[in-house]
Amino acid sequence: MTAAAGAKVAGAAFALALRDVSVNYRVERGRTLRALEGIDFDVPEATFCAVIGPSGCGKSTVLRLLGGLLQPTAGNVTIGGRAPRAVAAEHRLGVAFQDHALLPWLTARENVALPFAAVGRRVDDRRVDALLDLVGIADFAAARPGQLSGGMRQRVAIARALVLDPGVLLLDEPFGALDAVTRRRLNLEVQRIWSERAITTLLVTHSVEEAVFLADTVVVMSQRPGRIERVQPVTFARPRDRSLLAAPAFHALVDDLTAALDAADVLA
Amino acid sequence: MNARPWRGFVAGYWPVLLILAGWQIWIVAGHVARIVAPSPLAVGREIAAHPALYAAAGGATLAVAAAGLIIGTALGCALAVLTWFSPLVTGMLTLPAVLIQSTPLVALMPVVARLLGYDERTVIASAVLITFFPTFTLIASGLRALPPGTADLFDVLGARKLAALRLLVLPSAVPSLLVALRISSANCILAALVAEYLMGTSGLGRLFATSESRFDTAAAWAACLVATTVSVAAYAASRRLERAARGRFPA
Amino acid sequence: MTLQAGRIAAGLAGLALVLVAWEGAGRFGWLGPSWPPFSLVAAFIAAPEHRALLSAAASQTLREAALGFAAGSVAGCACALVGVLIPPAAFGIERFAAIVNGIPVIGIGSLCAVTFPPAVNPVVVASLAVFFMLFVSATAGLQGAPAGGHDLLRVLGASRWVTFARLQLPAALPAVADGLRLSAPIAVVGAIIGEWFTAETGLGPLLVNAMQNYQIDLLWAAALTGALISMLAYLALGVLQRAAARRFLGQ
Ligand SMILES: Nc1ncnc2c1ncn2[C@@H]1O[C@H](COP(=O)(O)OP(=O)(O)O)[C@@H](O)[C@H]1O
Ligand SMILES: [Mg+2]
Numbered sequence: 030m031t032a033a034a035g036a037k038v039a040g041a042a043f044a045l046a047l048r049d050v051s052v053n054y055r056v057e058r059g060r061t062l063r064a065l066e067g068i069d070f071d072v073p074e075a076t077f078c079a080v081i082g083p084s085g086c087g088k089s090t091v092l093r094l095l096g097g098l099l100q101p102t103a104g105n106v107t108i109g110g111r112a113p114r115a116v117a118a119e120h121r122l123g124v125a126f127q128d129h130a131l132l133p134w135l136t137a138r139e140n141v142a143l144p145f146a147a148v149g150r151r152v153d154d155r156r157v158d159a160l161l162d163l164v165g166i167a168d169f170a171a172a173r174p175g176q177l178s179g180g181m182r183q184r185v186a187i188a189r190a191l192v193l194d195p196g197v198l199l200l201d202e203p204f205g206a207l208d209a210v211t212r213r214r215l216n217l218e219v220q221r222i223w224s225e226r227a228i229t230t231l232l233v234t235h236s237v238e239e240a241v242f243l244a245d246t247v248v249v250m251s252q253r254p255g256r257i258e259r260v261q262p263v264t265f266a267r268p269r270d271r272s273l274l275a276a277p278a279f280h281a282l283v284d285d286l287t288a289a290l291d292a293a294d295v296l297a
Numbered sequence: 298m299n300a301r302p303w304r305g306f307v308a309g310y311w312p313v314l315l316i317l318a319g320w321q322i323w324i325v326a327g328h329v330a331r332i333v334a335p336s337p338l339a340v341g342r343e344i345a346a347h348p349a350l351y352a353a354a355g356g357a358t359l360a361v362a363a364a365g366l367i368i369g370t371a372l373g374c375a376l377a378v379l380t381w382f383s384p385l386v387t388g389m390l391t392l393p394a395v396l397i398q399s400t401p402l403v404a405l406m407p408v409v410a411r412l413l414g415y416d417e418r419t420v421i422a423s424a425v426l427i428t429f430f431p432t433f434t435l436i437a438s439g440l441r442a443l444p445p446g447t448a449d450l451f452d453v454l455g456a457r458k459l460a461a462l463r464l465l466v467l468p469s470a471v472p473s474l475l476v477a478l479r480i481s482s483a484n485c486i487l488a489a490l491v492a493e494y495l496m497g498t499s500g501l502g503r504l505f506a507t508s509e510s511r512f513d514t515a516a517a518w519a520a521c522l523v524a525t526t527v528s529v530a531a532y533a534a535s536r537r538l539e540r541a542a543r544g545r546f547p548a
Numbered sequence: 549m550t551l552q553a554g555r556i557a558a559g560l561a562g563l564a565l566v567l568v569a570w571e572g573a574g575r576f577g578w579l580g581p582s583w584p585p586f587s588l589v590a591a592f593i594a595a596p597e598h599r600a601l602l603s604a605a606a607s608q609t610l611r612e613a614a615l616g617f618a619a620g621s622v623a624g625c626a627c628a629l630v631g632v633l634i635p636p637a638a639f640g641i642e643r644f645a646a647i648v649n650g651i652p653v654i655g656i657g658s659l660c661a662v663t664f665p666p667a668v669n670p671v672v673v674a675s676l677a678v679f680f681m682l683f684v685s686a687t688a689g690l691q692g693a694p695a696g697g698h699d700l701l702r703v704l705g706a707s708r709w710v711t712f713a714r715l716q717l718p719a720a721l722p723a724v725a726d727g728l729r730l731s732a733p734i735a736v737v738g739a740i741i742g743e744w745f746t747a748e749t750g751l752g753p754l755l756v757n758a759m760q761n762y763q764i765d766l767l768w769a770a771a772l773t774g775a776l777i778s779m780l781a782y783l784a785l786g787v788l789q790r791a792a793a794r795r796f797l798g799q
Contacts, residue, residue: 096453117455124453130446134468134546146464147456175547193454308636312644327663334659388558392779393566399733399778403741404755404771408582431681431730438726438793476688480681483649490652505654521655528650529643536642 042109043121043196043229045072045095050104052090063254064090068104070248070260075227079240080248081286083294087255088233089127092201095231096124108197116197120148123195123228125186125203131174137161137181138170141188148193160188163218165211179206184215191222198223198230204239216242217270224267237286241279242269247286251293258293261286335515343519350504355523358500361417362489362531365424366481372425373432373477381440381466382458398430406495417499420492427488428481432474439473440466471546475539482531490524582764589768598769601754606773608750609670609739613777616674616742617735621728623675624682632690633712642687649680657745670742670750677738678731682724689723690716718796725785725792732781736774
């Protein structure tokens with residue numbers, strides 16, 4: 030009982046909260062573009078949240094807010110009640126961007142090990158090797174990004190996001206360039222990692238199946254300016270495996286959310 | 298391939314032949330007197346007659362120019378990094394740097410020489426000055442051309458500014474450094490030559506000055522030809538370095 | 549808006565700092581008697597009789613520098629273009645550019661003097677200096693187009709010309725703008741050196757006379773005037789360069 034309570038207190042460190050958040054981007058000559066409006070949702074500690082929505086609706090903007098890369102124009106963004114920048118300063122955020130952001134002059138292995146150097150820690154070689162293994166690019170450890178396929182680059186980026194054992198994992202369409210088979214395998218791996226380490230995770234994706242398979246909550250966003258169309262809890266038992274993909278309840282939910290997504294797109 | 302070895306030679310050296318031919322035509326068609334400009338052949342004979350003299354002078358000029366190149370590049374990089382730390386410093390350094398670059402240094406050579414001494418130090422200083430500015434400008438913009446998303450990555454990781462500088466920003470500027478080297482490696486030889494000439498210290502510049510005062514144009518042009526050759530060789534070397542690094546540091 | 553104002557303020561602060569140091573060095577004689585304080589040089593320039601002399605010389609030099617700048621940048625860009633559009637010629641053209649750049653001005657100065665009319669000589673020297681800078685930066689820019697763009701256009705079956713116009717040219721513009729900016733001071737210094745050999749008017753002869761007659765005030769005043777015009781040219785081209793970077797690099 031006390032242990033659970035203690036875990037709860039410590040756990041509050043990584044709950045995500047967006048309170049009535051709006052974001053205006055400044056575009057040319059003092060004009061502004063409203064990218065997000067009245068975004069309000071929570072991702073409780075150690076849960077998995079997936080964000081889906083038409084492209085350009087502001088999904089990456091949500092992720093940038095949580096990474097502390099962007100200040101909201103209005104409203105509040107917190108991680109465990111604190112500003113995202115404070116959490117970043119403690120090196121507890123892991124992130125994989127849409128455009129992988131690998132350093133072209135480093136090998137895959139050096140890219141995965143980069144965060145250690147970036148925050149001034151000694152490189153944990155065993156951990157780097159384990160992660161390269163996990164994402165299935167151990168054989169390409171010595172290759173540079175220019176020699177890797179798009180999917181391989183994204184896998185390197187995911188390994189890099191995990192290497193510092195983050196409390197919050199932010200993933201921006203990380204499987205976009207992957208083939209269906211690899212994607213399913215990595216989905217299972219992500220679920221395994223997530224359940225082992227209890228990382229609060231926010232995944233931006235355009236695949237409804239992926240969102241439903243992985244998430245505890247699916248947030249559906251509408252066309253620009255991005256608003257929340259729906260917050261859908263997903264209650265399938267864990268661990269989830271391939272058999273879920275064939276379950277009628279799974280398909281019903283996917284169809285339902287796809288319809289919501291289409292409606293959100295048309296409304297704009 | 299081997300049946301026509303001259304083809305490869307022409308492909309690589311037509312500019313040399315073209316310039317030599319242009320030189321000869323200029324002199325013949327323009328009725329240029331021998332005292333103004335010698336023919337290529339006369340210059341070739343002059344070098345062939347005193348190979349050791351020209352090699353020694355070329356080596357001396359190369360050495361001071363290389364010293365100037367190294368110091369100027371280091372200075373340019375160091376100041377460019379300062380500008381990366383603070384936009385205030387950027388603003389403060391830019392105008393003075395342009396001012397120094399814009400000063401007709403040749404004109405102020407007597408002043409510089411008086412400050413640093415009538416010796417190699419002033420020659421090195423003029424090579425430094427010609428190297429410094431392109432390096433500073435190109436590196437300062439190279440430090441801002443980071444691979445997409447990587448600055449955000451370091452931000453989210455909470456990396457220290459120094460770590461970002463070492464791991465991300467400096468490697469990103471390597472292509473700019475290579476272009477700067479390409480420009481400066483050739484030019485610092487010429488800057489050294491002019492300084493040597495004006496002060497009559499040593500190397501090819503002095504050789505040129507003494508030959509000129511004897512009205513020995515063949516010898517004067519021979520000194521210039523050696524300088525051109527060294528400068529082109531320096532350019533080729535920096536180009537090779539750039540090619541080797543391009544694979545690893547794509548621009 | 550405020551960023552712009554901050555940058556200008558920082559620039560002026562940096563300039564002021566240099567001027568204060570210059571003034572101090574001159575006033576207290578830290579750098580010897582050939583280093584006058586800034587206020588003295590400024591007063592010299594401002595005196596009505598000198599102002600007319602200096603502004604006539606400066607406008608002459610500026611005209612030559614502008615012509616040389618235009619000719620040199622067109623020639624440099626043209627050579628870079630030929631190298632990119634006709635790949636087999638690329639190596640030779642680059643070597644040609646390196647050789648032309650490597651020819652010492654002091655060597656061919658007298659040859660140019662007998663070949664070109666006195667008014668043209670400074671233009672030629674200025675354009676030679678600009679030529680190489682533009683060649684290097686345009687080549688680097690044209691070769692720096694993203695590989696994905698090349699693949700895309702090849703798949704679309706685009707002609708070499710379309711690839712050039714749609715991909716390589718836009719990608720090269722920021723680098724060309726960088727090169728133009730760096731060349732502005734080089735053109736002015738080149739024109740001054742060109743005037744050295746033949747001209748009777750312009751900043752070059754003024755500098756030579758001042759040097760020979762040991763008129764330190766005039767020497768500094770002429771050098772500062774030259775520095776000021778190239779600095780203004782540099783700043784004007786900086787506006788162009790920033791616009792290019794914004795438009796084509798998304799900075
Ligand atoms: N830095 C920026 N400046 C101006 N507009 C931006 C910027 N970043 C994104 N936008 C605009 O904001 C909207 C949301 O962008 P984004 O969050 O990237 O969408 P998504 O990731 O859902 O595709 C888009 O219309 C985009 O054009
Ligand atoms: Mg996005």
